[in-house]
Amino acid sequence: MSARTLVTGIGVAAPTGLGVEDFWAATRIGKNAIGPVTRFDASSYPARLAGEIHGFDAGEHLPGRLVPQTDRVTQLALVAADQAFTDAGVTPGDIDAYDMGVVTAAGSGGFEFGETELRKLWSQGANHVSAYQSFAWFYAVNSGQISIRNDLRGPTGVIVGDQAGGLDALAHARRQLRKGSKLIATGGFDASICPLGWAAHLAGGTMSTAAAPDSAYLPFDAAARGYVPGEGGALLVLEDEDSALARGARTVYGELAGYGATLDPRPGSGREPGLRRALETALADADCHSAEVDVVFADGAGTPALDRQEAEAITAVFGPRGVPVTAPKTMTGRLNAGGAPVDVVSAVLAMREGLIPPTTNVELSPAHDLDLVASRPRTASVRTAVVLARGRGGFNSAVVVRAVD
Template sequence: MSSGRTLITGIGVASPTGMGVEDFWAATRIGKNAIGPVTRFDASSFPARLAGEIHGFEAADHLPGRLVPQTDRVTQLALIATDCAFTDARIAPGEVHPCDMGVVTAAGSGGFEFGERELRKLWGQGAKHVSAYQSFAWFYAVNSGQISVRNDLRGPTGVLVGDQAGGLDALAHARRRLRKGSRLIATGGFDASICSLGWAAHLAGGSVSFSDEPERAYLPFDEAASGYVPGEGGAMVLLEDEHSVRARDGRTVYGEFAGYAATLDPRPGSGREPGLRRAIEGALADAGCHPAEVDVVFADGAGVPRLDREEAEAITAVFGPRGVPVTVPKTMTGRLSAGGAPVDVVCAVLAMREGLIPPTTNVELSPAHDIDLVTGRSRTASVRTALVLARGHGGFNSAALLRAVD
């Protein structure tokens, strides 16, 4: 059992605003919008036709040729981001024993695009034309499996499914594994369901924006909010036990994963308060952090009026009216489901590094919400402690507290 802090020592990101940390952050800090018309399939017959897509990505440029036909786009993005995270942490092969390293990911939909392609073969050509890789390429746990094989991670492995909230749940589960004796866990989340089958699933949730204006489609905390825009991508981080980092003389530390809590909303119509406030308070208590110490909140930003109101009320209840800067950088990318919260975690540690809070683009704060929303452009600030919030379809709430490390 370990009593050391859980440190973030490597990060990798694949986002509509950039493949790789530096490209991603360069776009994010200036508020570059990556939402646009869907190009990955013909969406003309659907009522929603905007997405946050990753353009110019070719898996064959980054992965072995034999691996590409075995994997869905979501797994390819996850593998490349994990490679980047290990490179970023400067972990040489053999430096950490394989049995001391594991992987925990979050997934919202699995390999939707791969599955849709093989289903078309099944009904159009017959069962013998379906790829043998369909047996695992569609599955929620495939990212964890492929990452563990590619990087020889023989320790604890798992996957969590909780929509947007699942991305934080995965990091928290990784921290539990470190406390039980593992030295390093690669963790994060990815989704890439921009295909006709995935699109139908998004629309079935009833919360997708039907706007055709990229700058006005996804507007959390705005009076004009009418739903969210789906996106693709996510992020991977390496979490290490503090003692392990010292033992290998690790020099790259982005921050500490210091606190976490999760709750579930009560049954609709019960009249009881949603669970987000309790999740925030639980994460602060877990980290031993007073609300006044928090420098920024990376909000979930559902873009759905009822959910935005609930989140604003929870933030105000804990921090007071306009008591802490709040931002929703995912307005540039769309909501990435399981990948969204890990990307916010990356944003948070990069905000700490630079002393800059990225903006909530295109949004004009509704007077109904008494929060200090960072809009328009980035805000210079000393960021030592950041809170990341995530909510998932079905009432999942998660909150994580990150701290800078001197």
């Protein structure tokens, strides 16, 4: 049997906090981080709310040479990576560079950087476009920059699967550990709060146009009318258990125990959506019975049809009100590729404290037979958690994380 895959370090850059402790201090009490867009003038757009990371100055965290080379999303990813490696207690030379790698997920790449350089092209000409445009916009840039900055010369990759991609990246990292790598940094990030990114969000047709931050994003609520975008994500250090023990890892947050992924059937086929099968596959992979699960971190799309599908999948596996369900992303908005890794962080921190963070502002619709942890946090012994994520195009992913004694 393969050695367990352990989470030994965490870095977070989210609207609710930069760094694990700030993030958890806000998340555990349900502090709302959704508000009016400030990163550009959104007054002419039908949607004007976002989950932004306020007060972040890349120059305070990164070398000056890196700042003009990178988009905001990469800057957030690099800072989270620094946090994660510090948290894991890994320094250069502890592990051979070729035994360490990085796999991240991205949904949009460096949108803001690309938009800025396109403006220069249109207004000033090709000679004014930054040479860094060649890679700063690219989906794989976060993995590349993290690997360079941390001398990770082992397996490196990027997953593109919208919200589900954040879990797929963790699973791919686990595969690399099972193939012989000792440490893989993995997670996901997105930051597309700019006019170009906003146009892409609006084109999807499921953004909330509500004006009030506390009633704009309401998954599983009868008033659900769409999602609010956010920015950020999380990076986790995953290690093979034997390797972690050999180097004397000082912190183990939990085990990445199971994973499942499916694609939805063709629209109009009449077949069941794939989320339930992804969930059942993850439980089987973890050798975990549904009765052992203490909490489900839901995808929480925030649209009636998708919420209904998710509620039905959870009820089919766990039974009516059979397991506590939460969607703390109501505090941050949907972070695309970064959202599910942030939920995994919340899950392992819930294990650490014995506290399930709330689904803020939501009043559960009677149409959903869920035990939703709404409005306030719930004290509970959390030993096993499931995280669900879905992406545009029919992607479904689920992971099981488990406490380690």
